[in-house]
Amino acid sequence: MEKLLELDNLHVSFHTYGGEVKAVRGVSFTLDKGESLAIVGESGSGKSVTSKAVMRLLPNKIGSIKEGAIRFQGKDLAKATEREMEKIRGAEISMIFQDPMTSLNPTMTIGKQIMEGLRKHQNMSKSEAKERSINLLKLVGIPNPELRVDEYPHQFSGGMRQRVVIAIALACNPKVLIADEPTTALDVTIQAQILDLMRDLQDKTGTAIILITHDLGVVANLAQRVAVMYGGMVVETGTVDEIFYKPKHPYTWGLLASMPKINSESKELLAIPGTPPDLMNPPKGCPFAARCPYAMEVCVDHMPEATNVTSSHKAACWLLDERAPKVEPPEEALVGGAR
Amino acid sequence: MSVVEREKLLEVKNLKKYFPAGKKGVLKAVDDVSFDIYKGETLGLVGESGCGKSTTGRTIIRLYDATEGEVVYEGVDVHDKKSRSELKKFNRKMQMIFQDPYASLNPRMTVKDIIAEGIDIHDLAKTKKDRENRVYELLETVGLNREHANRYPHEFSGGQRQRIGIARALAVDPDFIIADEPISALDVSIQAQVVNLMMELQKERGLTYLFIAHDLSMVKHISDRVGVMYLGNIVELTTSDELYEEPLHPYTQALLSAIPVPDPELERSRERIILEGDVPSPINPPSGCRFRTRCPHAMDVCAAVKPKWQEAREGHWVACHLYDEEAVKQQN
Ligand SMILES: Nc1ncnc2c1ncn2[C@@H]1O[C@H](COP(=O)(O)OP(=O)(O)OP(=O)(O)O)[C@@H](O)[C@H]1O
Ligand SMILES: Nc1ncnc2c1ncn2[C@@H]1O[C@H](COP(=O)(O)OP(=O)(O)OP(=O)(O)O)[C@@H](O)[C@H]1O
Ligand code: SF4
Ligand code: SF4
Ligand SMILES: [Mg+2]
Ligand SMILES: [Mg+2]
Numbered sequence: 001m002e003k004l005l006e007l008d009n010l011h012v013s014f015h016t017y018g019g020e021v022k023a024v025r026g027v028s029f030t031l032d033k034g035e036s037l038a039i040v041g042e043s044g045s046g047k048s049v050t051s052k053a054v055m056r057l058l059p060n061k062i063g064s065i066k067e068g069a070i071r072f073q074g075k076d077l078a079k080a081t082e083r084e085m086e087k088i089r090g091a092e093i094s095m096i097f098q099d100p101m102t103s104l105n106p107t108m109t110i111g112k113q114i115m116e117g118l119r120k121h122q123n124m125s126k127s128e129a130k131e132r133s134i135n136l137l138k139l140v141g142i143p144n145p146e147l148r149v150d151e152y153p154h155q156f157s158g159g160m161r162q163r164v165v166i167a168i169a170l171a172c173n174p175k176v177l178i179a180d181e182p183t184t185a186l187d188v189t190i191q192a193q194i195l196d197l198m199r200d201l202q203d204k205t206g207t208a209i210i211l212i213t214h215d216l217g218v219v220a221n222l223a224q225r226v227a228v229m230y231g232g233m234v235v236e237t238g239t240v241d242e243i244f245y246k247p248k249h250p251y252t253w254g255l256l257a258s259m260p261k262i263n264s265e266s267k268e269l270l271a272i273p274g275t276p277p278d279l280m281n282p283p284k285g286c287p288f289a290a291r292c293p294y295a296m297e298v299c300v301d302h303m304p305e306a307t308n309v310t311s312s313h314k315a316a317c318w319l320l321d322e323r324a325p326k327v328e329p330p331e332e333a334l335v336g337g338a339r
Numbered sequence: 340m341s342v343v344e345r346e347k348l349l350e351v352k353n354l355k356k357y358f359p360a361g362k363k364g365v366l367k368a369v370d371d372v373s374f375d376i377y378k379g380e381t382l383g384l385v386g387e388s389g390c391g392k393s394t395t396g397r398t399i400i401r402l403y404d405a406t407e408g409e410v411v412y413e414g415v416d417v418h419d420k421k422s423r424s425e426l427k428k429f430n431r432k433m434q435m436i437f438q439d440p441y442a443s444l445n446p447r448m449t450v451k452d453i454i455a456e457g458i459d460i461h462d463l464a465k466t467k468k469d470r471e472n473r474v475y476e477l478l479e480t481v482g483l484n485r486e487h488a489n490r491y492p493h494e495f496s497g498g499q500r501q502r503i504g505i506a507r508a509l510a511v512d513p514d515f516i517i518a519d520e521p522i523s524a525l526d527v528s529i530q531a532q533v534v535n536l537m538m539e540l541q542k543e544r545g546l547t548y549l550f551i552a553h554d555l556s557m558v559k560h561i562s563d564r565v566g567v568m569y570l571g572n573i574v575e576l577t578t579s580d581e582l583y584e585e586p587l588h589p590y591t592q593a594l595l596s597a598i599p600v601p602d603p604e605l606e607r608s609r610e611r612i613i614l615e616g617d618v619p620s621p622i623n624p625p626s627g628c629r630f631r632t633r634c635p636h637a638m639d640v641c642a643a644v645k646p647k648w649q650e651a652r653e654g655h656w657v658a659c660h661l662y663d664e665e666a667v668k669q670q671n
Contacts, residue, residue: 043497043526157617158388187387187553189614192597196613214527217599220606240603258531259601260560268538269560271531275496335602 002074004208005031005054005093005176010068010078012046012053015061021279023049025232026068028306031176036202036209038219038240040255041229042276047212050229051178053078055095056085072176091121094169096162098181103165104153110137110164111149117171136167140197159190166197173205180212195221216259220244225312228252231277231287234306238313244335248315251288257332270332286318294319294327348515348547349376349399354408356391356398366622368394370571371408373648376515381541381548383562383579385555385594387618390568392551393438396517399549400433412515431461434508438520440500444492450503451488454478457511477506481536498529505536509544517549522557534561555598559583567591570629571621573648577655587657590630628660636661638670 012024024046031037039047052058054070056077070077072093077085097103105113114133118124124132130149137145140163153161162182169177179198183191199222202209211222219226219240226243228236228251236249247253257270274291277283283290289299299318307320319327351374360366369391376382384392397403399410401417410417417429434457437443444453451474455464464470475485481502492500501521508516518537522530538561540546552558558565559579566576567588575588586592593612600606614633619625625632631641640660651662660666 042528159617187618188555188597189387189593190617191599192611192613195599196611215599216527216601217606220601220603221599244601244603254528256601258528260556261601269531269535271535272528273532275498275529 003030003071004033004035004073006069006071007050007054008069008071010050010053010070011066012049012058012063013066014059014063019280022282023063023232023279024053025282027229027232027234028068029227029234029237031208031210033175034202034206034208036211036222036224038211038213038223038226039229040213040216040219040226042231042251043214044276044279045229046232047229048180051095051180051210051212054178055089055093056080056082057089057095087121090117090169090174091172092174093176093178094172094174095178096165096169096180096182098184104161106153109150109152110156114149114164114168114171117168121172132171133167136171137164139170139201140164140167141193142167159186159193162186162190162194163197166194166201170201170205170207174207176210177207178210178212181214182211183218184213184215191218198222216244216255228255231282232279233287233316235288235317236313236315238309238315242310242313246309246313247329247333248309248313248320249288249317250292250294250319252315253329253333254291256335257330261335270330286316296324345377345380347375348378348413350409350411351375351395351399352409352411354395354398354410355406356394356403357406360622364622367571367624368621369398370624372568372571372573373408374566374573374576376547376549379541379545379547380563381550381561383558383565384549384551384568385553385558385565386568387553387594389618389621391571391621392553392568393519395568396435396519396549396551400435400517401429402435427461431457431511432513433515433517434511434513436501436504436508436516436518436521438523440497440504440524441492443504444500444507446492449489449491450478450495453492453503454488454506454510457507461511463511473510477510480509480540481506482532496529497525498532501525501533502536505533505540509540513546515547515549517551519551520553521550523552523554530557537561555594556600567594570618570624572629572658573656574630574659575655575657577652581655587651587655587662588630588659589634589636589661593633593635628658638667640666640670 007027007029010024010027014021014023027050041047053065065078111130111133114136115129118129118132134145134149137149142148142160142163183194213219223240225239227234230251236252254272258272260269272291277287285301286299286304289295296318304316304318306314306316308314318324354369354372356369358366358368372395386392398405405418454474454477455470458464458470458473464473474488478485478487483502522533550561562579565579565582566573569590575591586595593614596612616633619632627643628641628646631637646658646660647663648658651657
């Protein structure tokens with residue numbers, strides 16, 4: 001079956017004063033219709049840059065796709081023209097950014113902002129678009145939508161603004177919704193409302209979701225599959241159960257072990273020593289080698305290939321090579337059922 | 340820690356901090372909050388954005404004047420008028436670590452001068468050499484090294500900057516540290532480094548912490564007891580184990596059930612209490628119980644009467660009419 005979206009060996013660089021920042025270095029993953037994929041990983045590992053590349057929203061001149069393909073329904077977006085992208089952006093693929101305040105225009109009513117896309121992509125009349133806007137506000141749970149549609153963003157609370165952003169993103173029934181840290185700026189009780197809403201909307205509309213987050217709790221809550229990024233690469237992918245219960249990559253172990261478990265007794269968190277690699281001079285071998293407690297000689301000079309663990313589970317680590325010593329994940333990395 | 344030998348380090352009594360808001364309005368950021376902190380413990384303070392956690396911390400350490408109420412530190416009211424030298428003594432005992440490791444370090448000062456600032460103010464070093472040695476020692480204590488002393492903050496990662504902030508706080512040998520969201524700006528893997536460091540230092544130096552955060556799982560991990568704030572009030576306070584196992588206040592119950600846990604199977608089977616609506620404004624808070632506009636158990640009495648702050652069980656304090664027999668009787 002053809003995948004809805006398929007990233008194939010994507011490379012993205014930024015040309016800065018100090019040199020070339022190789023932010024994304026060979027990222028591949030796929031997304032099926034109606035699926036939810038979470039991308040997790042260290043700050044600066046290339047999660048946002050990857051998604052901006054899919055939308056072709058990299059900063060002009062500085063940022064560019066060096067290599068690789070982004071196939072959306074068979075068409076390579078990496079080679080699409082700006083005119084072609086305008087038809088796709090907001091209509092077929094839409095994106096929610098982290099900060100709900102900066103992604104809304106403070107001088108425009110909520111209704112106008114939702115109607116913009118509808119008028120542009122779906123040729124709706126003003127009154128049709130307005131009616132659809134009110135329906136969308138109702139769908140995302142804004143009370144009294146008939147009145148609130150004419151209000152401005154500052155009259156909405158943070159949680160409500162994020163609902164509006166979601167309403168705008170969903171206005172044209174996109175096939176893919178990319179949500180970059182959609183709940184990070186929100187309080188937990190509001191986050192719970194938004195996650196509930198996203199799951200509900202996915203059931204109703206069948207939109208596929210790419211969820212970018214650093215919160216593994218949110219991942220466990222919403223995702224079906226997970227891609228773990230480190231140093232500009234995907235180091236492990238699998239179903240949510242495979243990643244949480246049978247993780248194979250030492251960075252994934254470190255990530256799971258450094259989180260406090262609310263139902264655990266252990267008093268020390270397993271911290272990952274050191275800091276992430278400099279992407280101006282990325283390491284030749286495994287990006288995690290400098291911090292990895294299991295690093296071997298081969299890791300430093302040779303990039304590990306993604307190895308199949310199961311048909312849905314892959315990890316890029318030399319430990320999966322048959323010549324490598326057998327290593328078990330640390331106790332602290334074991335979650336719930338795996339314990 | 341056993342209950343008997345606990346000695347109070349700090350008592351917060353009916354503390355209020357109001358800010359002027361608009362023409363005639365007042366914003367009641369902290370409104371009648373009372374709690375004690377025992378020597379050597381970590382008290383966690385949690386609650387959602389704007390509920391008054393930072394204001395509580397900042398008023399305790401006198402960055403803000405209290406509108407009303409007392410902060411008693413080892414028997415002395417912090418907010419009373421004091422002589423210069425008395426003030427200096429207080430400043431030395433209480434230190435603060437801030438949320439933003441980027442904004443809280445002066446970018447034009449070297450790490451050495453940032454850390455030594457308190458040493459200079461309190462004349463803790465006799466010679467230049469002595470000052471330098473203290474800085475080196477502090478750097479090593481927080482897991483950095485002496486080569487870092489002459490560098491500037493921008494040359495460090497977030498986690499390293501937060502270590503510099505901790506070294507600065509430790510420089511004057513304090514007894515009590517208020518840590519206001521010390522890890523929120525950091526990556527998960529780096530958060531663990533800083534939290535482990537703070538716990539280690541506490542063990543070595545017998546420090547007392549007020550640990551402010553909104554990440555409840557990290558707070559549970561580091562705290563002996565936890566207080567939960569909502570809209571300027573403390574609504575529940577008990578040991579961290581009891582709070583997580585048997586939360587009494589409906590807000591605490593909702594808050595705990597809202598945290599997504601990193602365990603897919605558990606997430607699939609979990610029942611959530613999803614609260615309706617948003618947190619009301621502290622300028623015009625609801626009458627009676629401030630949580631009543633979102634509380635799934637709200638009764639008539641909740642709008643009329645402010646719930647008492649009472650010890651529902653030993654060592655477990657809560658402000659909710661559900662645990663007040665009188666109020667429930669009135670209701671029926
Ligand atoms: N406009 C830019 N110019 C230069 N470098 C950039 C630019 N945008 C991003 N980068 C670099 O690209 C790398 C990847 O950044 P990205 O924003 O994708 O990280 P991320 O995984 O989303 O991190 P976070 O969790 O902090 O959001 C980083 O090293 C970052 O410094
Ligand atoms: N200096 C100030 N002047 C006026 N209002 C203030 C001031 N500081 C805080 N406030 C207000 O007081 C209330 C409590 O704020 P505070 O910063 O204590 O909340 P918090 O619990 O620390 O929130 P967060 O989790 O977002 O840091 C908020 O409504 C805030 O807007
Ligand atoms: S390839 Fe080597 S350095 Fe990289 S994660 Fe695996 S063991 Fe560690
Ligand atoms: S006092 Fe009433 S409204 Fe407040 S938390 Fe208790 S039951 Fe809910
Ligand atoms: Mg990002
Ligand atoms: Mg605060």
